[in-house]
Amino acid sequence: MSLFRRLKKTKSEDSEKKSVAIIGLDGAGKTTIVKRILKSEFTLSRPTFGVNIEVYKYRALEFIVYDLGGQTPLRESLWEKFIKSADGLVFVLDSADKERFELASEEFNRALSFNDKAPILFISNKIDLENAASTDEVLDVIDFGELIRLQRKYNFTRCSALTGAQLFESWDWLTLKLCKDEDLPTNNVKICGYLFFKSEGMEIDTVLFGKPKTQAKNVTLFKKGRAETIKFIKQMSGFDTAETLLQVESKQLVITKNKMNVIGVIIGEMDPAARAVQIVKNLHEKIVKSANNFTRVNIKDLIEKHYPLDFIREK
Ligand code: G3D
Ligand code: MG
Secondary structure, three states: OOHHHHHHHHOOOOOOOEEEEEEEEOOOOHHHHHHHHHOOOOEEEOOOOOOOEEEEEEOOEEEEEEEEOOOOHHHHHHHHHHHHHOOEEEEEEEOOOHHHHHHHHHHHHHHHHHOOOOOEEEEEEOOOOOOOOOHHHHHHHOOOHHHHHOOOOEEEEEOOOOOOOOHHHHHHHHHHHHOOHHHOOOOOOOEEEEEEEEOOOOEEEEEEOOOHHHHHHHHHHHHHHHHHHHHHHHHOOOOOEEEEEEEEOOEEEEEEEEOOEEEEEEEOOOOOHHHHHHHHHHHHHHHHHOOOOHHHOOHHHHHHHHOOOOEOOOO
């Protein structure tokens, strides 16, 4: 069950109110996404501003959906206000609308300049379409370098609001950032392997899980994950802690830094990234507590001991 769906059952009416701004160019799929996530359990309040804003309320959550691009001064100040006060930001990109990628990128950067705290979920939507851009094509235009440097919590994800593919998993991440620990998803995440580095870039260990056949399939993935991790280490060299989540081909790469150590784990595209982040953070703590020379810590043993259902096991 997705975290979001769980929350719908567990959050009480009087819990702290949170607002999420869902932004992107018109036609990106924002309304479709919100309606799909909320099903019919929401009320739509139409504000009187006379501009294209939709506000959906679900218990303690408020979703403000806003079309960007072509702002008039009135709209401009209005959306700046919404974005400033949002607890979470979701930017939706129509991955098939390549002609407007530059415009989308400008609007994305401007939105970020209005809010320097909220976690950001970047959704590359409509991946069901034949001409949908690949991750690389999107990353050529949308620059996350600044977010990494500023230690912002962000997640890049591809999904289809139409088919629902990867949609709920994306929201899991955001809701994790907005909610308390007891609301975390309890479902399992399958770890394909991990990368373990010292924070100055020295590689300590790299382990692929599964039988040779699966491992062989994941070798290229690991090379890419390794390159991404090293890039992350360089960009985060001045910071004690940091975390990020990247899409590497068909898998997700969760990388976290905690003082001396950087751990990356590779999980499946449908796996709950929020839970993987939680696992990696716990691993960091266990490594620190193990007190021995940390280079000797065998993460494989830790994962097998503490998360026996969470790594790939084949018959
Ligand atoms: P917006 O709220 O961002 O402006 P909408 O965008 O949610 O209104 O979506 C715009 C159009 O894109 C809609 O089509 C919607 O069905 C379609 N759409 C949304 N998400 C997806 C997706 O993942 N895949 C595909 N193929 N289409 C999607 P219409 O025809 O109703 O305008
Ligand atoms: Mg809309």
